[in-house]
Amino acid sequence: MKVTVTDFLNVRVGKASLNAPTYQYLAPGTILEVEDATYNGDVFEGSNQWLKDKAGNYYWAGATTYSVAGIINPACYDAWHLKDYKIKALHDKGLNGQGTTICIVDSGIVATHPGFDYTKISGKGFMDQVITNDYKDDHGHGTECAGITSANGKKVLGIAFEANLRAFKGYSNISSEEVDMICAIENIPLDVDVVSISYVFVDVKLLDRMTRAISRLINANIIVIAAHGNTDTPPNLLSSIPGVISVGAVDEKGQYAPYTCKNGTFTVLAPGVNIQTTNKTGYTTDTGTSFAAPFVAAIFALLRQTDKTFSPAQALEYINNNHTFSKDGSKKIIDPSAILKF
Known part of the structure; x- marks a missing residue:
């Protein structure tokens, strides 16, 4: 070539x-x-x-x-969360996240994974609230979230595959402390476009510190996406912070996934059942609101590709004005084509 x-x-x-x-x-x-x-x-x-x-x-x-587009396997678009949400049509219009930056605050990423060839990755580690250059994912969760936004299309395809990816590691397979995750959020550079956090915060004693950290991002015009949590967790305190887009899960049939945490409130549903993505050692299919959040983050990276001034308040407005509904008619589902005016 x-x-x-x-x-x-x-x-x-x-x-x-x-x-x-x-x-x-x-x-x-x-x-x-x-x-x-x-x-x-x-x-x-x-x-x-x-x-x-x-x-x-x-x-x-x-x-x-x-371009990463040169190695995309067309069969990747058969994944239901790409096919049913018309992601190929967005990519065909050149909407792929180019020129934007997504920060995933999670367990890090396996940057050497073949699914991230040519993905522009950088990151930091925040274990024990000590800032290091070690963002290698020894847990696996962060690599799964990153695949939804950034995988290159050899086996699975990220929605914003041309975006820059920053992996901020706040927990590992042996340590999971909310203060480390908050430390990661506090240190996110203000030049990113979208932040995706698939971690449930429950310690109310840390809510003020976390709110300050999130407000710093929103005030800097950064769109913050959070997974609302699953049935086996309390509601994510992130969902209660003004300006945060909190995400529950919908399945392939358009039904509100029953494992989405019923307590508290969330903003919108997105695909979060049987999602094809990367994992530590290869590829997997997984389920959870953890995987619905990066879907939404990637959609707003595509939007920031077209308009860098697009604000968190506008993101909430676009969701409220451009959505479909779950089968029971009670929950909003993200509508990428409407949000991107395609």
Whole structure:
């Protein structure tokens, strides 16, 4: 395939590494003939994806017009949460999250997963309220959430597959403390577009601190999405914070998923039953409001792609004015085509 160089780019000889020998500096506009496949290599500016030509030269893909769209398996669109919500039609219009940033506050992400090839990933860890560069997911939940927003389409496809992804790790398989998750939220950079949090907060003693952290984001024009919680949890305190879009789950038949927490109030339903996504070691199908929240986050990343000034208040208004209803007529279901005016 042919790609175009978009920024000054070194040709690396024999290895997908920043330390490999280089013999030429390519200027923007240079046309390259490279293999269709991408290769994992050194991470630069959040991407570890490299291209290779027949001579064995490597090129960091981030400085070319290479697009994730080129590797999408069309069968991915058969997943019900993509097919029934007409996501392919949005992608065909160029709505894929390009130029936006989604921050997922969860258990981190397995950034080397083949399902995230060329996904622009960066992140931080906040275990014990200590900020580190370790955001590797040893639990698995964060990687499942990230697949819904950002998977590349080899096996499953994220709705906003061209968006930048920031993984903020606030818990692990051995430690889950609300204060660590709040610390992660407090440190989210104010240049992100959408935040997705699939974690249930229940400690009322921490509500004031959490409210301040969330209000900081909303006041900075960042759209905050939260999973409302499942039947085995109390209602998520995040759902009570003004400006937060709280999400329950709907199934393939348009029915309000009965496992969505009945206590408290939530804003909208989104697909959260039998959702195909990535996991720590491969791919999986999972169920929960945890997976409905990143669906909504990705839709608003597509909207922020078209309008960077679009506000959290407008997001709530769009949901209220553009939705369908669950089969029993009692709950709002997100309508991506209406929200995006397609």
